[in-house]
Amino acid sequence: MTRKAQELDRCDCQVIHEDIVNQVLPQMPPEETLYDLAELFKVFGDSTRVKILWALDKEEMCVCDIAYLLNMTQSAISHQLRVLKQAKLVKNRREGKIVYYSLDDEHVRQIFEMGLCHIMEE
């Protein structure tokens, strides 16, 4: 992908700060890495999913347990569990009719804690 326009947003101050920008530019991680990072955080960016992750951090649970716990429909929870599974944040195992979900990543709690640190600082 090429830069759309060389002069677009090339304002005077950019020329002044050219060396700063040129120093940072090569340090930027690949586009894809930053995109994937954003995609991951997007998964954390919904309160339903946050609640599910929080609950699963305490206990392995089946779909309807979570639905009851969060007072939401089974369908809504099922959809969100799918998102969480695609993001490899939860895994599941089937036991007869029941599908048990649990966390698939030990970083979840740490990510939560980092987030809480920020929220608490007021």
Place this chain on the structure above:
Amino acid sequence: MTRKAQELDRCDCQVIHEDIVNQVLPQMPPEETLYDLAELFKVFGDSTRVKILWALDKEEMCVCDIAYLLNMTQSAISHQLRVLKQAKLVKNRREGKIVYYSLDDEHVRQIFEMGLCHIMEE
């Protein structure tokens, strides 16, 4: 807020797992905390904002520097900086016409690193 329906999603397996759910329920943080946590991660959940935060982690920069660096319009960057500022992730200082932005939270890098840990595990 009251539970919408006592019997909604109160399936058989919930009765079986009643003790598990009842053990987790009182441990759940307040609704508002989990909501705020999700709101914070939502801010991280956009690749433009991730790129901005990454850049600002390297260097303090003005709006048009960032716009040039990310090859985006000044307006788009300005809108996103507003979001980042409201989330208290960046701060700014004015120097004449130019407004310099920088990180306002030392956890940003840690949150990124946690996220990267998850992404890299394949």
Place this chain on the structure above:
DNA sequence: TGATCATATGAGCAATCTTTCATATTTAAG
């Protein structure tokens, strides 16, 4: 004061997301 640069902001559009509703799938039990 007028012109210009840097930034901010409001309206609007297209895209995305979350939930609901209806229905399909999978498994066990009768």
Place this chain on the structure above:
DNA sequence: CTTAAATATGAAAGATTGCTCATATGATCA
């Protein structure tokens, strides 16, 4: 084999989001 329980999924509605475009604000300089 039929029925029911637990879960999954597709379509669609309603809400939210990110960007663009036009314009406003704030600051410097002639």
